[in-house]
Amino acid sequence: MKYPSVNCFLWLLILVVNPILLLGQTPRFRHLSTNQGLSQNHISAILMDREGFVWFGSEDGLNKYDGYTFSHYKHESSDSTSIDDSYIQDILEDRKGDLWIATTAGLNRFDRDKNNFKHYNHASLKHSINDIFQDSKGRIWLGSNHGLLSFNEKSGLSKSYPLAGQNKKLESASYITRIIEDNDGTLWVGSEKGLYRFNPENGTYSAFFKGPDDTTLNSDWIKALFKDKKGDIWVGTHGGGLSVFQPDSNTFRNFLHEPGKTNSIAHNDILSIIQNKDGKLWIGTENGGISIYDIDAGQFTTLKHEEEDYSSLSNNSVYCIYRDVAENIWIGTYAGGVNFLPKFGKKFTTYRNIANRSQSLSNNIVLSICGDNDPDKIWIGTDGGGLNLFDRKTKTFTHYKNDINNPNSISNDYVIAVIQVSQDVLGLGYHNGGFDLFNIKTGVFKHHMPKLGDPLSLGISDVNNLFKDRDGNIWLGTWKGGLEFYDINSGKFTHYRNNPNDSNSISGDIVTKVFQDRAGNIWVGTYEGLNLLDPARKNSSILNIAMLIPSPYPVTRYNLFTKLKTGTCGSVH
Numbered sequence: 249m250k251y252p253s254v255n256c257f258l259w260l261l262i263l264v265v266n267p268i269l270l271l272g273q274t275p276r277f278r279h280l281s282t283n284q285g286l287s288q289n290h291i292s293a294i295l296m297d298r299e300g301f302v303w304f305g306s307e308d309g310l311n312k313y314d315g316y317t318f319s320h321y322k323h324e325s326s327d328s329t330s331i332d333d334s335y336i337q338d339i340l341e342d343r344k345g346d347l348w349i350a351t352t353a354g355l356n357r358f359d360r361d362k363n364n365f366k367h368y369n370h371a372s373l374k375h376s377i378n379d380i381f382q383d384s385k386g387r388i389w390l391g392s393n394h395g396l397l398s399f400n401e402k403s404g405l406s407k408s409y410p411l412a413g414q415n416k417k418l419e420s421a422s423y424i425t426r427i428i429e430d431n432d433g434t435l436w437v438g439s440e441k442g443l444y445r446f447n448p449e450n451g452t453y454s455a456f457f458k459g460p461d462d463t464t465l466n467s468d469w470i471k472a473l474f475k476d477k478k479g480d481i482w483v484g485t486h487g488g489g490l491s492v493f494q495p496d497s498n499t500f501r502n503f504l505h506e507p508g509k510t511n512s513i514a515h516n517d518i519l520s521i522i523q524n525k526d527g528k529l530w531i532g533t534e535n536g537g538i539s540i541y542d543i544d545a546g547q548f549t550t551l552k553h554e555e556e557d558y559s560s561l562s563n564n565s566v567y568c569i570y571r572d573v574a575e576n577i578w579i580g581t582y583a584g585g586v587n588f589l590p591k592f593g594k595k596f597t598t599y600r601n602i603a604n605r606s607q608s609l610s611n612n613i614v615l616s617i618c619g620d621n622d623p624d625k626i627w628i629g630t631d632g633g634g635l636n637l638f639d640r641k642t643k644t645f646t647h648y649k650n651d652i653n654n655p656n657s658i659s660n661d662y663v664i665a666v667i668q669v670s671q672d673v674l675g676l677g678y679h680n681g682g683f684d685l686f687n688i689k690t691g692v693f694k695h696h697m698p699k700l701g702d703p704l705s706l707g708i709s710d711v712n713n714l715f716k717d718r719d720g721n722i723w724l725g726t727w728k729g730g731l732e733f734y735d736i737n738s739g740k741f742t743h744y745r746n747n748p749n750d751s752n753s754i755s756g757d758i759v760t761k762v763f764q765d766r767a768g769n770i771w772v773g774t775y776e777g778l779n780l781l782d783p784a785r786k787n788s789s790i791l792n793i794a795m796l797i798p799s800p801y802p803v804t805r806y807n808l809f810t811k812l813k814t815g816t817c818g819s820v821h
Contacts, residue, residue, distance in 0.1 A: 275551060276559035276597065281585030285318035287311050291580025294570035295339040297347060302578065304586060305336025310349060329364035331356050340380040342388065350377035355390065355399070372397060372406045381427040383448065389435065391424030396437055396446070413441040414457045426473040436481055438470030443483060458488065463499035465491055474521035482529065484518025490531060505536070511547040514539045522569045530577070532566025556602040562587055601633070607644035610636050618666040618674065627674060629663025635676065656692045659684050665714040675722055677711030683724060683734070704740040707732055715762035723770065725759030731772055754779055
């Protein structure tokens with residue numbers, strides 16, 4: 249539609265920047281995908297280096313992000329210094345600042361000066377590396393599909409540490425998924441065959457497997473490990489939910505998804521775990537979104553992809569979650585690229601029409617916004633969705649739409665302008681629906697439309713904008729119908745139309761804006777220029793004065809209604 253009021257923008261700022269509205273809001277994510285330059289949308293690893301670059305590992309290359317653009321690193325068979333494989337599994341920046349990248353083909357070290365990669369070709373390293381970890385003593389450990397390895401950077405060699413499975417004679421834990429360290433310097437090693445507590449000083453270990461009761465793990469397939477601020481060890485499994493180790497009893501407390509229980513964990517396939525500064529755990533699941541666990545309250549809340557909400561999580565399979573030094577959260581998903589949640593959140597909260605949600609915004613094209621005497625209520629005009637009443641407390645919308653069977657309903661659903669006429673009355677201007685006075689107490693819309701043969705009725709039904717002057721009367725800017733003046737007491741209209749044969753008439757019939765200055769003068773903007781009406785002589789003839797007003801859009805004349813006295817005009821700012 250054509251001309252929503254400038255006041256719409258002012259009310260929009262009040263609506264979305266008011267910090268009260270941001271309390272308790274669902275996190276609103278910014279998305280990075282192939283549309284923004286990411287090489288591929290399955291993100292398995294994220295790291296921010298000490299230089300401030302964010303690195304993303306994907307199934308089709310390594311990405312370096314500077315906040316604006318992406319640089320891609322992929323395997324090139326003709327270039328021996330390219331990364332050894334494009335399927336990235338993990339990324340580590342060591343204490344020296346060296347960047348290590350694990351791929352399905354082996355281990356790589358990135359040379360920042362040369363912008364290329366060094367490969368480590370020892371046979372034990374030419375396997376899929378799933379995880380890279382540096383312990384408190386600076387030693388680098390690798391989780392591979394051929395077991396647990398310690399890596400010596402100087403020699404380029406690795407040492408293997410076999411870990412026996414539950415049936416020690418028949419199987420071993422050869423596929424290592426995750427490695428972390430507890431406060432005692434012990435390594436916790438996750439595999440597809442169980443969880444291991446490993447002493448790096450002497451190579452001894454103890455193992456934890458799925459057991460018959462609820463004090464043991466619910467699954468042997470370990471997908472995620474995390475040590476929280478208190479030093480507790482959290483374990484994410486495939487199919488067995490989330491577990492936390494209880495050292496006093498050498499047992500586990502388990503958390504499983506309970507269908508129908510909204511405060512249980514979202515899914516039993518756990519892929520990633522971090523802890524936010526507020527102490528809450530963020531748990532990425534397979535197909536269940538993110539579960540946020542409040543340790544003190546003992547409850548989960550869930551963040552999921554919402555089809556109609558473009559700021560929701562982009563995908564419900566969350567492979568990695570990373571909190572950077574600025575406390576921003578980065579989330580890597582299976583097919584939805586990267587989700588970014590800044591520490592301070594977005595300055596704007598977005599409200600959209602959501603299918604099958606009757607209390608969402610009725611239409612996504614908002615043309616006008618108006619306040620209410622109740623500071624928690626805002627009126628919103630839309631392009632085809634009628635009038636909406638937004639409740640700041642409940643974050644819900646009430647809709648007023650045209651009902652052909654109810655003559656007291658809204659004139660039509662294309663609400664271009666909304667103003668407050670009095671405490672209980674709104675004025676509404678429509679595209680081809682005329683002008684309404686809406687009593688918000690009774691719910692009745694009083695219609696004003698052109699009436700054939702009645703010169704005191706509305707002149708045209710296409711109303712662009714509305715303005716209430718200091719006397720409480722209404723000025724209506726129309727599309728190709730000039731300016732309309734509505735006397736609030738008599739209910740009659742006065743018309744101001746352009747007359748090509750009268751140089752003293754209004755400059756054009758497309759009226760874009762009406763404004764009253766401190767002196768009480770009425771200023772009128774049209775497609776053809778700026779006009780000034782002396783409020784004491786509203787119905788007088790007009791005197792035209794040619795002048796040039798500096799503007800991005802050249803305006804070569806402006807008009808004065810009634811006789812202009814010296815000093816009346818002044819400047820326009």
